[in-house]
């Protein structure tokens with residue numbers, strides 16, 4: 001039987017990754033302009049890190065963690081997201097009292113039911129601002145999101161935003177929601193009944209029409225958060241409403257337990273059911289929850305597969321390609337040295353070596369097929385006189401006999 005990749009864990013081939021590279025290089029320039037620096041944390045962490053952060057009642061920890069015992073019988077897990085690891089790393093380095101502007105990227109793992117836009121191994125690019133209390137950092141991160149979308153060319157999206165209040169407001173709203181929903185338990189869909197038990201706020205996220213209708217008569221987040229928080233949310237929305245479609249969504253609670261304060265998501269209907277391509281928010285309690293000192297924290301993560309789906313880069317800029325053809329008896333030492341000199345002189349060109357080991361004619365045919373614009377032909381006779389053939393493939397085979405020095409000069413300036 002052939003071995004297949006695991007479900008929901010797709011391979012990414014060179015033709016898929018062209019767009020990824022463009023996205024990554026644009027993004028790293030944006031991060032640079034915000035003074036945000038990269039952090040890399042391990043893919044594997046102690047399971048406890050995620051149960052104490054993302055939360056035992058969240059779907060991510062409850063049903064979706066890839067956990068197993070290592071050889072030492074310790075429970076470890078593949079990371080389902082990046083924020084918990086970043087906070088763990090900062091606590092471990094005893095840097096909670098400093099300010100950090102960090103970004104990260106890499107694969108995340110969630111045992112979800114695979115479908116379009118939803119994978120078991122997927123990639124995130126995330127940003128975490130640590131040490132900045134509610135205020136300017138919310139503005140800065142929303143403007144970073146807008147900047148990213150503008151620079152990579154996404155215009156058809158909505159930012160949904162909400163304020164979850166502080167921990168106390170969140171808890172008292174949750175209690176009130178439970179007392180409102182409990183008498184209606186039997187009317188709720190099985191899934192929502194389970195959420196009501198494990199993580200009541202998630203009922204707000206329900207896709208069930210009847211649940212949403214019931215919730216219309218239920219308690220509202222807005223009534224539990226302070227005037228100050230309400231004004232802050234409204235000011236944020238007012239500031240950016242000229243620049244993008246930004247809407248307050250009171251049912252936005254997000255699937256991870258650690259949030260308090262502002263939460264947001266960017267969604268695009270072009271993505272179908274899995275329409276969120278970015279999500280984030282404030283999570284000031286996480287550092288203490290993980291045994292560290294108090295640390296203001298806010299961030300977001302982009303789902304790379306989803307944002308790539310939205311990119312309309314059709315013509316990926318192709319690099320110039322030159323065929324390197326060895327004709328006749330191969331004098332390896334010399335020819336390798338020539339190829340090496342060429343690459344050192346201009347590494348933005350693809351020097352397509354080993355076109356085939358066939359005749360000169362068949363190698364030239366291959367060079368044409370591979371879209372080479374020029375060919376450099378190293379032949380035995382010419383090499384004896386330290387000469388090389390420079391051939392213009394686009395100009396009806398026109399060619400020149402040049403010294404190595406001249407070839408390198410031409411190659412450098414191509």
Ligand code: HAM
Nearest residue numbers: 081083118119122276277278279280281299300301303
């Ligand atoms: P999240 O909303 O769970 O937040 O994930 C962020 C984004 O990752 C989602 O909006 C989505 O685009 C993508 N994503 C999530 N699950 C999958 C999946 N199974 N397949 C494909 N894409 C997926 C977090 O992970 C938080 N750590 C974000 C954050 C950073 N909050 C504060 N700082």
